Amino acid sequence: MSQLLRHHIEMVTPLTDEEFNYILSHFKARKLKKHAYLIHEDEYVNYAYFVVKGCLKAFSSDSKSGKEFIYQFAIEGWWITDQEAFFRGSKSTINIDCIENCELLAITLSDQEKLGKDLWKYEHFMQVKANWGCIALRKRLQMMIMGSAKERYEQFILQYPHLLDRIPKTFIASYLGMSRETLSRLYSF
Amino acid sequence: MSQLLRHHIEMVTPLTDEEFNYILSHFKARKLKKHAYLIHEDEYVNYAYFVVKGCLKAFSSDSKSGKEFIYQFAIEGWWITDQEAFFRGSKSTINIDCIENCELLAITLSDQEKLGKDLWKYEHFMQVKANWGCIALRKRLQMMIMGSAKERYEQFILQYPHLLDRIPKTFIASYLGMSRETLSRLYSF
């Protein structure tokens, strides 16, 4: 199962067995049941998580309107945390909960920093990963600003076809920044 | 003037004179006049740019609707490039032009990679910078999805008050994902 993590890092840079085992030794395994919270608003965020199995969503709820904004889904091979709170050591402004039973690998900020210092490859991996994240976010931002509800949904289907039958439509609507009713009307035609 | 770059990197990690001079030696200075293009759609992107002086905008124009989406402004102390094209060595999908006369420091991808390998601090700097970028993009995305036109504008004023009188309202409207008419109506009341 930890092979998934190895495979993931090796998309950026190859590792020796020794290097990978050293990296892996800094992670703790964690299991959570469906509906359980991984990160809760107003609490400190001690870990970043790599998803080995399952599906989660990260969302923030606007206290005023009561609406939810889902800013990320994560399935096998993805990372998830409240990046800002994790890096700054501040309290989380978002929630993360499990859409399915989950198995995760967790790492603390200090272990991550230590890994980066000990192993240049790991620092490099983090750099590249963050840059890919920026690129993906930029595309999503553009789609959100430029595309109509229909275009956003069609793009989502193209990009994440495997999420369609794993995640309730309500959540997908929220991720795409539209009401569930609007999303529902899109595929009547 | 290159002190700005030093100061910028030292927000992440302190540098010796020697280290900074080594870093600086990989950058080329470049000057551009107002309205000049720094990066043009469909061309290769050989450099990432650090802004020493001036103001630029990065935008993509939708060929279908003819509308512009401004995905970034950059002023002194900011970086700008087509990140995706720069990293992947592919052709740009966006344009970047100068809103004012500009002075830039340019670095190639191979020099940047070389710097990262030679100097752990530089690799680390890139990692942290990319992570900050992700955090900022996530916030902007949230504001764009959750906020009304008015809220987005008010947030912009709070966050970038110094850009208000430097950038035409038309561009700000495009950055905020609304028509210039809508923006104009916001501050009539």
Add this chain to the structure above:
DNA sequence: CGCGCGATTGAGTAATTTCAAATCTAGTGG
């Protein structure tokens, strides 16, 4: 002085939201 660009204003229109109600579905306990 007059040109041209950016900003503003008005009126009608299109896309999406909101609220309310009806329908469907999967999982649970009997």
Add this chain to the structure above:
DNA sequence: CCACTAGATTTGAAATTACTCAATCGCGCG
């Protein structure tokens, strides 16, 4: 295996937000 319930989805109608198009205004610059 069936009835029941909670959650998810769909549908309809009214309301809202922001857009488009068109006209006008204001101002800096040659």
